[in-house]
Amino acid sequence: MYEPTKLNIKSWAEEDRPREKLLKKGAQALSDVELLAILLRSGSREETAVGLAQRVLHGADNNLNELGRQPLAALTKFKGLGETKALTIIAALELGRRRQLTDVKDRPQIRSSSDSYNAISTILADLPHEEFWILMLNRANRIISRERVSMGGVTGTVVDARIVFKRALDMLACSIVLCHNHPSGSLRPSQADIDLTKKMKAAGKTLDILVVDHLIISDEGYYSFADEGLL
Numbered sequence: 001m002y003e004p005t006k007l008n009i010k011s012w013a014e015e016d017r018p019r020e021k022l023l024k025k026g027a028q029a030l031s032d033v034e035l036l037a038i039l040l041r042s043g044s045r046e047e048t049a050v051g052l053a054q055r056v057l058h059g060a061d062n063n064l065n066e067l068g069r070q071p072l073a074a075l076t077k078f079k080g081l082g083e084t085k086a087l088t089i090i091a092a093l094e095l096g097r098r099r100q101l102t103d104v105k106d107r108p109q110i111r112s113s114s115d116s117y118n119a120i121s122t123i124l125a126d127l128p129h130e131e132f133w134i135l136m137l138n139r140a141n142r143i144i145s146r147e148r149v150s151m152g153g154v155t156g157t158v159v160d161a162r163i164v165f166k167r168a169l170d171m172l173a174c175s176i177v178l179c180h181n182h183p184s185g186s187l188r189p190s191q192a193d194i195d196l197t198k199k200m201k202a203a204g205k206t207l208d209i210l211v212v213d214h215l216i217i218s219d220e221g222y223y224s225f226a227d228e229g230l231l
Contacts, residue, residue: 013216017029018034018035018037018038018049018050019038019042021034021091022034022038022071025208027145032064033050033057034050034053034060034120034121036053036056036057036089037049037050037052037053039085039088039089039092040053040081040085040088040089041085043080044079044080046080047080052078052080052081055078056075056078056081056089059078064093065125065126066126066168067089067093067118068088068093068094068096068097068126069126069127069128072086072087072090075089075090076090082108082173083130094222096122097122107141107142107143107144108134108142109140109142109143110137110141110142110143110177110212111140111141113213113215113222113226113227116135116177116179116212116213116215117136117215117217117221117224119143119146120133120135120146120177120179120215120217121217121222122144124179124180124181124217125181125217125218125219126219127183128154128183129151129152129153129157130151130152130153130154130155130156130157130180130181130183131141131150131151131152131157131180131181132147132148132149132150132151132152132157132159132178132179132180133146133147133148133149133179133180134146134147134164134167134168134176134177134178134179135176135177135179136167136168136171136173136175136176137173137174137175137176137177137212138172138173138174139174141175141212143165144171144172144173145171145173147167148161149163149164149167150163154183154184156192157180159180159196160199161199161203164176164200164203165203165204165207165209167207168207168209169207173209174209174210175209175210175211175212176204176209176210176211176212177211177212177213177214177215178197178200178205178211178213178214178215179214179215179217180193180215180216180217181216181217181218182216182217182218183218184218185218185219185220186218186220187216187218187220187222187223188223189216189223189225193214193216194215194230197211197214197225197230197231200229211231212226212231213225213226213227213231214226214230214231
């Protein structure tokens with residue numbers, strides 16, 4: 001069990017205080033705990049913001065993906081972490097996820113399944129429910145858009161091929177990568193996953209839009225239909 005840090009932050013060396021450290025050395029120099037402490041802003045009479053951040057991260061197995069899954073009710077169970085601080089954590093982690101969706105000038109090129117995984121994993125890996133996304137690529141295999149086409153429950157989501165290819169046609173995509181997550185952590189494709197992949201490949205062939213790959217993503221990594229010879 002984590003013991004609260006009772007030493008007041010003001011008594012620390014200035015270069016060790018999270019906010020001062022951020023100003024002098026930049027965000028990359030801070031640990032996860034220190035960044036979280038800045039979001040929390042303060043602790044309590046018994047504990048510093050860093051001590052509270054340590055307890056919160058420890059409760060999520062020191063894993064930011066796991067922390068991102070925590071609902072408001074779970075976060076507010078920590079002593080010293082009220083609704084306002086909990087909402088700040090939730091909002092910050094969601095902003096981090098959305099950052100992955102932001103268009104960048106130099107669009108990543110997809111050369112392998114690992115490139116596709118790197119382009120979508122931060123969005124899908126830590127979700128508590130299943131979502132289906134597509135990466136849309138131009139003729140040079142560079143990503144021109146990442147879009148969610150369906151969202152479901154813990155065990156599955158319904159995917160309509162007409163919606164998938166309408167999005168691809170609207171973006172003038174030359175090829176697409178299908179992506180969905182398994183909240184259970186399993187990377188084994190179900191028969192429904194296999195059937196859907198075949199259906200999408202056939203539909204894409206008719207429309208002259210190549211289905212490059214289908215990735216199943218979880219905290220354990222990813223499964224590539226192309227790498228396994230199923231496309």
